[in-house]
Amino acid sequence: MPRLLAAFLTCVVSAVLATGAAFGIVAALDATPEQQNVPLVTFPDPPADGASSTPGPGSD
Known part of the structure; x- marks a missing residue:
């Protein structure tokens, strides 16, 4: 009976520890600030008429 x-107590304690760890991980992930969505590279807008002022590759 003691075994x-x-x-049984070992299973209960391990389940409680696993649940606590899961909640702790979720709380830690929610505590981190969100990163700004700033692009590292920006490209100029194309001309309105769709034609390029510089010839592209293959337009010899």
């Missing part, structure tokens, strides 16, 4: 009780 059965020890095994």
